Amino acid sequence: MMSEGKIYHIPAMLNECMDALAIRPDGTYIDVTFGGGGHSRAILERLGPNGQLYSFDQDLDAYQNRINDSRWHFVHGNFRYIKNFMDYYGITAVDGIIADLGVSFHHFDEAERGFSFRYAGPLDMRMNRQGRKTAADIVNNYEESELARVLWLYGEMTNSRALAARIVRHRSTNSITRIEHLLTAVGITTAELPDGTELSIDSRQKKDLARLMQALRIEVNDEMAALTEMLEGSKTLLKDGGRMVVLTYHSLEDRMVKNFFRSGRIDGTIEKDFYGNILSPFSVIEKGRTASDEEVERNPRARSAKMRSVMRVANEVIS
Ligand SMILES: C[S@@+](CC[C@H](N)C(=O)[O-])C[C@H]1O[C@@H](n2cnc3c(N)ncnc32)[C@H](O)[C@@H]1O
Incomplete structure (x- = not known):
């Protein structure tokens, strides 16, 4: 259900995310947080006729924003099972993954979902x-x-x-x-x-x-465990040279993503080679970029967004 006249969501850092994903027109992509579909639509605009996009959301309300495009596939499920879902679709490797974590404006603005202290309503907060x-x-x-x-x-x-x-x-x-x-x-x-x-x-x-x-x-919503499993699954799904972009909105998830991108491990433990160089399956591209003043002016909810992105590499040595 969506109240009339309300915006479902405004995507944060849209252009920055697309630049970081460096979309290959024939590639296969995953948007693990479809929401209002802003990031998914921008990916589809950059894909050619053979590109494919799988968009996850655990909240069926997001399906009202579905895209009528044969290259687009909606996955109603929790992104923690990203690997199992992609196995089901017969996809073992992808060119890019985007995760825009947390909740949409829709969740905050619909009193019946119980996410916001601004409105009277049931104390619910389930995304699913x-x-x-x-x-x-x-x-x-x-x-x-x-x-x-x-x-x-x-x-x-x-x-x-x-x-x-x-x-x-x-x-x-x-x-x-x-x-x-x-x-x-x-x-x-x-x-x-x-x-x-x-x-x-x-x-x-x-x-x-x-x-x-x-x-x-x-x-x-067991968000920290879901994020852990999604990051681990994404690491195995990304092709060498594939990109991953994550937008976080609070320090807990940002810390986890930062450690994972730096080390390839959830606990952030760094593996080093004989010479003391860091071994990581990722090469870091964006280290915690925030929205421009102009974007925050237009969309104040983008203020807390932090974007991190990496490229998957085969055990790159980072000195
Ligand atoms: C910030 S919104 C994404 C907005 C989207 N990027 C856009 O452009 O409209 C996050 C969305 O991810 C969904 N979500 C959050 N955690 C999830 C999870 N573990 N599995 C699947 N979907 C999830 C939420 O239901 C919500 O719709």
Whole structure:
């Protein structure tokens, strides 16, 4: 479902991403985060008649943006299974992969999806609506220590223990199933309102709330594990000379991508040859580029985007 008149998404750093992908017209490409299809459409524009593009999204809402083009294939699934899906399509090697991580404007702007503290609505946050765990399940059922761990790890919240204790105290008498309930639990008393009602939040509270919501979202969607598996799968799928571009929106995922691109390993462990040169399956092209001022002016949500890109190489030695 999409509310009328709302933009599904505006792609970030579109030209920079296309330059970094250096599209081969006859190549096979994967966009693991289709969303509104902005990056996918730009890839198709650069592909010739024999090029192919596979676009993943775990949220079936994205399918409303489908592209009527015989070179385009939609994969409704989690990108963590990129290797299995591509095996299924009989594709063992690709020329390029793009990942524009996180959620689309659509997720934030649709109150019923429960991603934003700006609107009254259910506390959901599942990108895949068939997913078993909602944000409400986490805040109502996790042990206090487990909840504190999520807030600390994924929200980098220094007050994670106190906040978890507060939520647990609140839920002992009230179940927390809506955004308004969560706000009340953390001390921003809010009446229950019809879905979609805009909530007034003090600008000083927004930063902490954004961290809280980020932490819950990452846990609901198991985002760090999915990213790990997608990066590993991509490494095996990329041809020598193939390109990979990743746009990240918070430091946790950016750190993981940065380490992986530098070393070829998720834990970032560097392998060196006899002479002390770094051995890596990637040659780094873009080391964390951000959107131009002009783009941020036009699309403020591009402010937190960071782009990294690499070329796959056969055990290149980097001195
Ligand atoms: C930032 S948006 C991508 C926007 C897109 N590049 C565009 O131009 O419109 C991220 C999209 O990836 C999807 N997504 C996030 N994590 C995913 C995962 N693990 N597997 C598949 N899709 C995922 C989300 O549902 C969302 O639609």
